[in-house]
Amino acid sequence: MKYMNLVFLFIAAIVLSALLQWVGMVLPWLFGAMMATVLFYRLVTKAFHYPKWLGNVGLVIIGAEIGSAFTLQTLSDMADDYINIILISLFIIILSLILARFFMKMTGCTMETAVLSSIPGALSQMIVMAEEEKRADLLLVTMTQMSRIVLVVIFVPLIASLTKGQGTSELNETAAPLLSVVTWDMLWIIAAVPVIILILMKLKFPVPFMMGPMLAILGWNMATDYTFSVDTEFMYAAQLFFGIRIGVQLSALITQLNSRMIAAMFIQNVLVIAGTMGIVLMFLLVTDHNFTDLFLSAAPGGIGQIIIVAVEMGANTAMISSYHIFRIFFILLIIAPLINYLLRRNRRRRQHADDGA
Template structure:
């Protein structure tokens, strides 16, 4: 790895950490991810320095988060997992509605071409959509800004909505992670660390989206479901992963002017508000019918990034296993639907422009 990349990565983590510490000191919600995101985005937009994290460092953060999420799949949680089916079906239907409305909005209001609107409208899979957009002939810049603004709006608003509908004091959760931290148990945490390292080697060889998040999730979940271990990722390591995830979103603003962000990102923010309202309405309606808390359903239905919103569930301890299951299934559904949707769009393009 070039020395410049290492320096840039260290500086970026330092900026993210300072942002997290500021948010923590101010007792703001989700300080490590939102503080890091805000600080790196601010530096990206207002200075010549371009924060950046080496891909390998981001992968380590995803490995940690996947391992953390897997720890939520305890035998007690799995015994009730069959009841998630109706909620997951509702999430998939809601995601289809989100996509249809988003596509219309990006086409008619955002004046995007069909292919760009297709990738910008997908309710999730920010990294996958951004990577594949150019390959399919979409405007990658517009797609990236649409997804970045969507995730940023959802991440910033989620804690306040959660506090309003559940009564959870999201600020108190900042201290709880430290005051309720479990002791280090060498054998338990040693197995967890080995599982994380194994996950990294396996994920490198599996060509599936979000492998660095999903493989450790599955391995950690298997260990916890079977009762082999019960240990969790230590809070300081968890916070470092959150800082890296927040920074990875904030660094995406690098290279864009504020005018570009306003011009191409405003529709992403608008559809994010629409999707947040739809997720909230669905959660409030289904919570009493399904017997789950409205906050857990709200985070499960929010079409944000799987790592980012899973971190929200972990930080606030709102049924992270259920939330992760919903987001993992959404990612797979999007990846499976994308080729078919792209073929339909290409066929429409060959038939000529519409009005």
């Protein structure tokens, strides 16, 4: 019966996600799956089992999409503006970590929760790390990261619209969907993904199921320059699989959310957006970029949502993509492993202290 309930849950998630997409909701298949799961769990039944491997399938697809965005053209765009890209990414990360201290005081949460809640533009990665870290509050991390996406979608277009029309309207060509260009040579990617995942798991690298396909496709793009994008249907499925997984975990925790936490999440995310605007105004004094392009390049949101806003604003999507892709890789390859190392070291230190006591 629990597997039949799981089928009903999938149907409910698909219907709600499609409805949210129809009304124009941001990330409808992710939010729809999460909302459907919470409602199903609280109002219908708790008697269903969601296999962890389904959530991992979602992570593999998301990782493939991130990897496919990293092309030789993107690398060239980064090389032309690498100093600004590196400095702005560093400043945004530093700003987030500073605000993590205030978030910790406002909510009384652990350092692990505050840090994972504060890192911008890395929703899936931070949620997965929160799952793995026992001292992290998964509910608070997830809700803070999710609410930031919503606030970015609301506030960033409003702020950017103040200078609408100053963008360069320099659009990248969209890569062809994978299923329309697939060749036998691409079997190398399929063979490489599980090998890289196993190596990353052995190295205890964070989010291996996302990093594996990302690195495999990145390598393919660099070696062949035969690029592609992940089909939209696959991305919907990824959001659905991952959204249900998070929804299951949130279902038992949602009642713990209180007004203090909600206020803290709102204040922290508004401060991140305001701080980002301050960083951009500072860089405008030393660069030739216009406000719209630079603000959208630095904005603390997911690359998908920001690029949609950039197109609507007539902004330079090539530049904005390169900034966000660099930040994604900077977070995944440097910040996430560093956070993971520091959290593990803290865990060992507490364990030694407990053993000594």
